[in-house]
Amino acid sequence: MIATITGENQYARSRALHAAIQSFVEAEGDLALERLDGEDAEFVRIQEALTSLPFLANKKMVVLSSPSKNKTFVEQFEGLLQQVPDTTDLVLYEPKFDKRSSLYKFLKKSSDFQEFSDLDLPALTRWLVAEAENFGATLEQPEARFLIERVGQNQQLLASEVEKLSLVGGQISRQQITELTEATPQSSIFQLLDAALAGRAKQALQMYDEQRAMKVEPQQIIGMFAWQLHIMALLKTAGDRPADQVARQAKISPYVAGKTASLVRNMTLGRLVQILDELLDIDRRSKREALDLDDALRLFILDLGQ
Incomplete structure (x- = not known):
C-alpha cells in the first residue's frame, strides 16, 4: 500500500499520520516501523528501505517525509514505487507539493491520497464543537466562534484550549473562555x-x-x-x-x-x-x-x- 498525506493544514495532516502509524504499530509492533526524511536521507538509503522485505515481521511501514526535497527520488520515483513489495506500507508525508509536478500528479492518481486544507470559519466552528464533545463538554457555536476569535485559527492551540476548558465540565461559557484563555x-x-x-x-x-x-x-x-x-x-x-x-x-x-x-x-x-x-x-x-x-x-x- 502506498499512501500520501499532504496539505497546508498541519494539525489535520499530523493527526492523519499519527493515526496511520498507531494503527500499524498496534498490529505489527514498532520495530517494523522505519522513518526517513527525504531532505536528509541519501537516495540509496530510501531505495533500500522501500524495496527490502520486512525482518521478523509480516509487514513493515516506511514513513518518508518531504519526498519532494530529494532530487533523485523526484527523478526516479515512478520506477522505484513500482518495486515496493506488498509487504511494505509506504506513507509519503509531504507538507506542500508543487501541484504542477509529475510526482504530485502521479501520487494523486495512484496512491491512497489525503490532502488537508485549512478550515474556513464554519468548518472550524463545527470541528471545535465536536472536539469539545469528544472531551465530554458542551460548546455552542457562538462560544466556539468567540474562542476562535480570541486565540486564532491554529487547530493545535484550539484543541489544547478546548481540552483545558473541558476539565471544568458541563457547558463551556464565554466567561470561562475569557478567564481561562489568553487572547493572541x-x-x-x-x-x-x-x-x-x-x-x-x-x-x-x-x-x-x-x-x-x-x-x-x-x-x-x-x-x-x-x-x-x-x-x-x-x-x-x-x-x-x-x-x-x-x-x-x-x-x-x-x-x-x-x-x-x-x-x-x-x-x-x-x-x-x-x-x-x-x-x-x-x-x-x-x-x-x-x-x-x-x-x-x-x-x-x-x-x-x-
Missing part, C-alpha cells in the same frame, strides 16, 4: 481595528494599552497592523469575488479572509489607501527621527474612526 496579539489587533473603524475609540485605545501591558512592542503592533491592512487591501481590490476564493489565490487562511471581509465591507478603496499611507509614514518616521511611537499609534487609532 493578532486576534486582539483585529478586534482593535474593528473597534477603531467603528468609532469605538475608547475601547480601541484600551485594547492598545492591553497589548503594551503584555510587552508587545510598538514595532510589533505596526507589523500586525500592516499584515491586517494587507489582507483588507487584497479583499477590497478583489471586487465581488468571495473571500474564500481570494484566500486560495493569495494563499492566506480562509478563516482570516472571511473574518477580515467584514472590516472592508463599508470602506472605500481610497480610505484604505489613506490608512496604509498613514501607517507607512509612522514606520518611516520612527526609523529616522526620535518619534514617540506610542503617541503616534494612539493618534493613528483615533484617526481610524474619523
Whole structure:
C-alpha cells in the first residue's frame, strides 16, 4: 500500500499520520516501523528501505517525509514505487507539493491520497464543537466562534484550549473562555481595528494599552497592523469575488479572509489607501527621527474612526 498525506493544514495532516502509524504499530509492533526524511536521507538509503522485505515481521511501514526535497527520488520515483513489495506500507508525508509536478500528479492518481486544507470559519466552528464533545463538554457555536476569535485559527492551540476548558465540565461559557484563555496579539489587533473603524475609540485605545501591558512592542503592533491592512487591501481590490476564493489565490487562511471581509465591507478603496499611507509614514518616521511611537499609534487609532 502506498499512501500520501499532504496539505497546508498541519494539525489535520499530523493527526492523519499519527493515526496511520498507531494503527500499524498496534498490529505489527514498532520495530517494523522505519522513518526517513527525504531532505536528509541519501537516495540509496530510501531505495533500500522501500524495496527490502520486512525482518521478523509480516509487514513493515516506511514513513518518508518531504519526498519532494530529494532530487533523485523526484527523478526516479515512478520506477522505484513500482518495486515496493506488498509487504511494505509506504506513507509519503509531504507538507506542500508543487501541484504542477509529475510526482504530485502521479501520487494523486495512484496512491491512497489525503490532502488537508485549512478550515474556513464554519468548518472550524463545527470541528471545535465536536472536539469539545469528544472531551465530554458542551460548546455552542457562538462560544466556539468567540474562542476562535480570541486565540486564532491554529487547530493545535484550539484543541489544547478546548481540552483545558473541558476539565471544568458541563457547558463551556464565554466567561470561562475569557478567564481561562489568553487572547493572541493578532486576534486582539483585529478586534482593535474593528473597534477603531467603528468609532469605538475608547475601547480601541484600551485594547492598545492591553497589548503594551503584555510587552508587545510598538514595532510589533505596526507589523500586525500592516499584515491586517494587507489582507483588507487584497479583499477590497478583489471586487465581488468571495473571500474564500481570494484566500486560495493569495494563499492566506480562509478563516482570516472571511473574518477580515467584514472590516472592508463599508470602506472605500481610497480610505484604505489613506490608512496604509498613514501607517507607512509612522514606520518611516520612527526609523529616522526620535518619534514617540506610542503617541503616534494612539493618534493613528483615533484617526481610524474619523
